Amino acid sequence: MKRNTLAMMVGAGVALAGLLAWAFAPRPVAVEVATAAAGPYEQSIVEDARTRLRDRYVITSPLAGRLARIALREGDRVSAGDTVATLTPILSPMLDERARREQSARVEVAEAMLQRADATVQRARVGLESARTELRRSEQLARENFIAPAKAESDRLSAQAAQKDVEAALQARHAATHELETARAALMAAQSPSGQVASFPLRSPVAGQVLKVVQPSETTLALGAPVLEVGDISQLEIVTELLTTDAVQTRVGAPVRIERWGSPGTLEGRVRRIEPAAFTKVSALGIEEQRVNVLIDISSAPSSWQALGDGYRVGVRIVTVAQSSVLRVPVSAVFPLPGEGMAVFVVEGGRARLVPVEIGGRNGAEAWVLGGIQAGAEVIVYPPAALRDGARVKKRSVPLVQQG
Incomplete structure (x- = not known):
């Protein structure tokens, strides 16, 4: 065999081997990465809530009598001491x-x-x-x-x-x-004729607005029957029903952000009281839950929420943990280890390195890292199930999402 032919065959074999090696060599795993950075961290409880009057006054009939037609309607303003209804006492049956x-x-x-x-x-x-x-x-x-x-x-x-x-x-x-x-x-x-019997005025105990007219038309009332409700709309509070496990994490005075109340912007509030007794409530899925009422005061200026009324639906975000500057990573970058503890994948030299970390807390978007990595480390977000320690990766950066 000629020397040129042998050289060509050897070269073709080497090329074929290199081609096979390249074809079957593991490809770098495409991953998304985010940079661990220091910044503020908050952990909160998000729940639906409703507004209600702090003090509601139900005006009732102090005696059995005939109620005159009430001219007031819901939303009308009244002052303390104003006559809101007139009651005529009922006489004994007519005598023969x-x-x-x-x-x-x-x-x-x-x-x-x-x-x-x-x-x-x-x-x-x-x-x-x-x-x-x-x-x-x-x-x-x-x-x-x-x-x-x-x-x-x-x-x-x-x-x-x-x-x-x-x-x-x-x-x-x-x-x-x-x-x-x-x-x-x-x-x-x-x-005495019935027309000569003195009438009895019902007066408003406070200045505010009429919330509900129970008996708008003329009728006969029994002793203690409700006539109408009044209250001061400027004295609103918010009540939310928290799971008892969430209520344990909440403290009196905790800051609250009031969201989804029907107008742009967020209102500020504070937890005023956590009621000591819980109650059972059945969820939409038919699951019995133990919940407790948490009362919240609105601390924003009244002019910013004057459109709110009694019984309006709002959303609240109760802050349970607040740190001014901690090391944060996306919560999707943290995963549990087979034994105990948590870990992240860090990109170093084009390869993924498994690093155990200590977590101080997590919210819906971020995880608070106490130790294991330093600021500036590139962590893999949503690591694939097939990713292993030391595997080659091809990164694509994503921003660190902050909790809203």
Whole structure:
């Protein structure tokens, strides 16, 4: 075989081997990377909420009566002490002639009882005067030893008993006087036309707006029946129902961002109270959840949220962790290790290096890294399942997304 032919065959074999080696060599894995950087970090709880009045006043009927038609409507402003409704007391059923005569007879009986009580008082006073006269005579005779001392003592006791009779007669006359006044009042109420009965005004306890008119039309109300509701719209608060596991992480005074309230911008607030008792609520998926009410005060200027009203739906973001400057990476770059702990893939020299990290917290977009990597390290976002330590990678940078 000629030397040129052998050289050509050897060259073709080497080329073929190189081509095969290139064809079957592992390709660099295309990955997206982000740079670990220092910056502010927040961890928050996002939940739906609603507004409500801090103080709501329900005006009720203080007596059974006829309610006049209410001219006020929802949204009307009232001042403290304004008359918001008028109530006319309900009289007893109309009496027939026989009942009227019976009531008149009761008045006459009460008058006679009073006269008898007066006579009893007069008789008791006469008896008291007689007993006192007899006592004075007995005491004088006893001093002159004309009668026994026991007779004077007996007359003294008789005078005391006569005094008690006078007091009892006075009490009886007092009771008879009240009985006569009651009988006369009942007769006057029965004989008075309904139009002459004085009306009773219902007044607003506070300055604010009418929230609800329960009885707009003229009607008869029972004692304690609700008539309307009033309140001061400027005194709004927000209530949200948190899972008990989230409520444990929340503290009184925590900052709150109020979002999705129907207008551009975000309102500021503070947690005022976390109620101590939880309740069971069934979710839309039919799962029983233990939730607790958390009350939030709006700290933004009232002029910025004056369009809000009672019962409006809003979204709240309660900040549970806030750091001014920490090392952050995208939360999608962090994954759990098979044993314990967390790790990230760092790009070094065109290869992926598995690095265990210590995580201080995570939110929906970022992870707070306490140790394991330094600022400026390039971490792989959404690492593929086939990626291994030391694998060649081809990177494409993505920005570090901050939590909104």
